[in-house]
Amino acid sequence: MGSCRNAVMGLCGHMYIYLPIAEISVNALVLLGLGGLVGVLSGMFGVGGGFLMTPLLFFIGIPPAVAVATEANQIVASSFSGVLAHVKRRNVDFKMGGVLLIGGLVGAGVGVFIFNYLKGLGQVDLLVKLCYVVFLGIVGSLMFTESLQALRKSKQVSASKLRKKRTWIHALPLKIRFRVSGLYISAIPPVLIGILVGILAAIMGVGGGFVMVPAMIYLLGMPTKVVVGTSLFQIIFVTAFTTMLHATTNYTVDIVLAVLLLVGGVIGAQFGTMFGAKLKAEQLRILLAVMVLLVCAKLAVDLVVQPAELFSLGSAGRH
Amino acid sequence: MRTLSAYVLVAILSWVGAASSQSIVLGLSKQEIGITAFFDGSEILIFGALKHQNEASSEGELDVVITIASPRIPVTVRRKEKRYGVWVNVDALEIDLAPSFYAVATSGPFDQIVSPASDVWHQISVQKMILAVSGPEKVENSEDFTEAVVRIRENEGLYQTLTGAVTLQNQTLFSASVTLPANLVEGAYTARIFLMSDGDVIAKHQTAIDVRKVGIERWLYNLAHQRPVVYGLLSLAIAIFAGWAAATAFRAVRG
Numbered sequence: 001m002g003s004c005r006n007a008v009m010g011l012c013g014h015m016y017i018y019l020p021i022a023e024i025s026v027n028a029l030v031l032l033g034l035g036g037l038v039g040v041l042s043g044m045f046g047v048g049g050g051f052l053m054t055p056l057l058f059f060i061g062i063p064p065a066v067a068v069a070t071e072a073n074q075i076v077a078s079s080f081s082g083v084l085a086h087v088k089r090r091n092v093d094f095k096m097g098g099v100l101l102i103g104g105l106v107g108a109g110v111g112v113f114i115f116n117y118l119k120g121l122g123q124v125d126l127l128v129k130l131c132y133v134v135f136l137g138i139v140g141s142l143m144f145t146e147s148l149q150a151l152r153k154s155k156q157v158s159a160s161k162l163r164k165k166r167t168w169i170h171a172l173p174l175k176i177r178f179r180v181s182g183l184y185i186s187a188i189p190p191v192l193i194g195i196l197v198g199i200l201a202a203i204m205g206v207g208g209g210f211v212m213v214p215a216m217i218y219l220l221g222m223p224t225k226v227v228v229g230t231s232l233f234q235i236i237f238v239t240a241f242t243t244m245l246h247a248t249t250n251y252t253v254d255i256v257l258a259v260l261l262l263v264g265g266v267i268g269a270q271f272g273t274m275f276g277a278k279l280k281a282e283q284l285r286i287l288l289a290v291m292v293l294l295v296c297a298k299l300a301v302d303l304v305v306q307p308a309e310l311f312s313l314g315s316a317g318r319h
Numbered sequence: 320m321r322t323l324s325a326y327v328l329v330a331i332l333s334w335v336g337a338a339s340s341q342s343i344v345l346g347l348s349k350q351e352i353g354i355t356a357f358f359d360g361s362e363i364l365i366f367g368a369l370k371h372q373n374e375a376s377s378e379g380e381l382d383v384v385i386t387i388a389s390p391r392i393p394v395t396v397r398r399k400e401k402r403y404g405v406w407v408n409v410d411a412l413e414i415d416l417a418p419s420f421y422a423v424a425t426s427g428p429f430d431q432i433v434s435p436a437s438d439v440w441h442q443i444s445v446q447k448m449i450l451a452v453s454g455p456e457k458v459e460n461s462e463d464f465t466e467a468v469v470r471i472r473e474n475e476g477l478y479q480t481l482t483g484a485v486t487l488q489n490q491t492l493f494s495a496s497v498t499l500p501a502n503l504v505e506g507a508y509t510a511r512i513f514l515m516s517d518g519d520v521i522a523k524h525q526t527a528i529d530v531r532k533v534g535i536e537r538w539l540y541n542l543a544h545q546r547p548v549v550y551g552l553l554s555l556a557i558a559i560f561a562g563w564a565a566a567t568a569f570r571a572v573r574g
Contacts, residue, residue, distance in 0.1 A: 016358075016359040018356060018357070018358040018359075021540065025358060025502055073554045074558070076562070077558035080566075081566045084562070122397055122411055123408060125408075126407055244548075244552075247543070247554065248548055255543075255553065256356070258554055258558065262557075263561065266562050266564070266565030309471065310399045311396055311398050311463075311468075312396070312397050312399070312408070312471075313395070313396055313397075313472075314394070314395040
């Protein structure tokens with residue numbers, strides 16, 4: 001009933017499923033559809049798609065804590081599905097992925113801790129949304145301007161830009177050679193990026209690909225070709241870790257919800273990888289940037305416009 | 320000891336005597352509701368008869384009120400206000416007890432058949448079922464918060480006021496049907512039947528309805544709470560398998 005009223009795409013059949021952890025009944029077709037749509041984006045851009053899915057789950061009435069934890073589990077599936085296609089095409093830099101992952105696991109642990117702390121204060125929704133607006137806004141506009149410039153200018157310009165980036169990264173110690181990416185840089189920037197993305201992943205219920213992908217391109221100077229596969233590779237482990245943390249501390253992973261989302265998601269991810277292979281890197285980046293900015297704008301408007309209901313209910317005594 | 324038991328006996332007898340001028344015989348279409356994987360709400364039929372002990376009873380028109388309530392649990396109500404251009408939760412009220420589901424079915428307009436005093440004493444209307452007394456927080460207009468609970472849950476179909484939903488035939492046979500929504504939380508629900516005359520409760524009866532998860536819903540819920548590590552690993556295993564299966568299937572399709 002509840003999900004029917006809010007059904008996003010007018011799909012309102014009679015296929016209702018009761019979610020054992022969220023304790024609500026939802027329309028299975030809506031969730032399958034959402035999973036599929038987000039899966040396509042996941043495969044195309046190498047993002048987990050969580051930055052779209054988590055707000056959509058809030059919107060159809062899934063409790064935020066359940067949405068964030070379950071989305072982490074779903075991203076494991078869509079990223080795994082997506083990464084297999086990239087491994088086959090040798091588009092994964094496992095060494096770089098491993099270094100990013102070290103930071104990612106630390107960050108995820110910190111993130112779940114912050115999430116649980118804010119939940120107790122009743123401010124978790126606001127902070128999650130603010131995080132979305134700030135990060136989607138920064139990342140989206142950076143990517144948009146950069147990829148517009150890249151589309152206009154020739155390849156030599158972007159190559160010289162890469163050389164410029166190398167100068168400050170070169171000054172750091174602990175250098176490692178990343179053969180697949182064609183880089184010889186310090187391990188410190190990837191670990192720091194990993195930590196930041198891990199924290200975001202746990203707090204926002206996302207894989208963090210929308211931060212990871214631009215960071216790899218613009219900060220580390222990795223070739224776009226390997227960025228997507230490598231990002232997916234490390235997202236699998238970070239989100240798997242986040243899933244376990246949420247399952248054991250909050251009991252908020254809804255396995256039935258996850259299955260519904262991931263069935264649509266894994267299929268969508270395969271189509272997405274196919275579409276992605278046909279587009280040019282700059283076009284891909286501009287599309288991703290536009291989408292990130294749209295979600296950002298929607299969330300920002302929601303925060304500023306007066307909500308229809310000023311009161312909200314939360315379970316008491318659970319924290 | 321003997322005097323005490325004699326006293327208790329007298330008390331019981333006098334209570335039965337007082338209550339027996341009218342009594343209620345009650346039936347439910349189901350005593351328990353199982354939440355299965357495809358649970359899509361449930362309809363429950365409450366029916367019964369009023370037994371008139373004294374034929375020459377001078378009581379006037381009788382009315383029947385039926386309530387169905389979930390167990391009452393605490394709930395936190397938060398209020399938003401605009402701060403620095405953004406809508407933020409500014410204050411919260413912890414409501415000690417509120418049912419997550421509550422339906423009141425009546426045989427006539429609530430205000431006309433239930434006096435305010437009976438409502439307070441027997442906690443019939445949903446407003447009287449919500450208990451918001453204690454709490455260290457100092458919140459102005461705490462009624463606004465209680466009203467918000469009622470408003471939000473009414474919109475979700477969790478609080479229902481069904482005026483005229485009880486049919487009463489010949490002042491004797493009554494029946495009502497209440498639809499329980501799909502977003503039901505499990506617990507020991509209570510069905511109460513009040514026999515009203517001139518706004519007063521002249522007889523009442525109470526029975527339990529057990530709402531619980533069954534089958535795979537029960538199993539998953541227990542696993543998640545009792546063996547969270549196994550549950551988490553199971554979730555991950557399903558995710559990895561689904562990801563692998565989709566990738567393999569697509570590779571096969573593409574040749």
